[in-house]
Amino acid sequence: MALDEATAQFLKQLGEAGSSPLHEMTPAAARTMYTQLHSLSGQGPPMARAEDVTIASEDGASFPARVLTPTTAPRGVVVYYHGGGWTVGGIDDVDAVGRQLAERTNCTVVLVGYRLAPEHRFPAAPSDAYAALCWAGAALPGQPIVVAGDSAGGNLSTVVARRARDDGGPAIDLQVLIYPATDCDLDRASYHDPANQLLLDRHAMVWFWDHYVPDPAQRADPDASPLRAVDLSGLPPAVLVLPEHDVLSEEGEAYAERLRQAGVPVRLQRADGQMHAFFPLVGVLPGSAAALARVAESIDAALRVRSARGHV
Known part of the structure; x- marks a missing residue:
């Protein structure tokens, strides 16, 4: 199936604007471009409370997070990690989709502003991601927890789910992995398919990895490439959104497939006609709204299962 009409028109407009390819930009320029792109989503709905906090990481550094509380009686917590190749993006860029x-x-919804490469290379991002999960578990006790993220944020969601299992961290009821980066192998067929060279292409992924984990040997670490983890058993149920x-x-x-083989319940949601990076573009791409609705339904179903078991 070809790209849907809205996405094709969106990419046409970006092309007419004449911006440079991401891999030819400096990180600072790429961050500006990313913010401008996501500002098109506008403002999300009002919250009962929106609070910016600072969280301490494991190495003594700190990073920002935003806590979006929709009502006076929320039914759970979603810890959300933004995309951007571990190099660009921030909590403001996903504020609309978070709301x-x-x-x-x-x-x-806790939006996590983990530290970015190349100023803070691997493993700063996964360390911050896990610190944010632990903070949420302590600051918002007794509520079911969902970890979620898109692209690099999906990668971090897999990492914190596995670490929570191994280290006795906060219990996670669901992991929502939206087109997650799971491996450092950039020569899979999908990386070379001409139909996939869109907002994100192979050149951009090379650029991201070079900034995030410049040592090729270190990229095989499961905290960088979760697909290479030896044991994926005992992880929370997963929803994967794949454009x-x-x-x-x-x-x-x-x-x-690795999760299924390890006995983890998996629900795969395919987004026909969509491209990488579409999910946070609420108000811009109709496909984003449709995927958001399906993700919300999956979270609702997970919370209802937990409630039926008498945990809430």
């Missing part, structure tokens, strides 16, 4: 998710699920046109599509499929 939408909070409103649709009646869950408090049709994405250089990461094969590693997403492979990770879903």
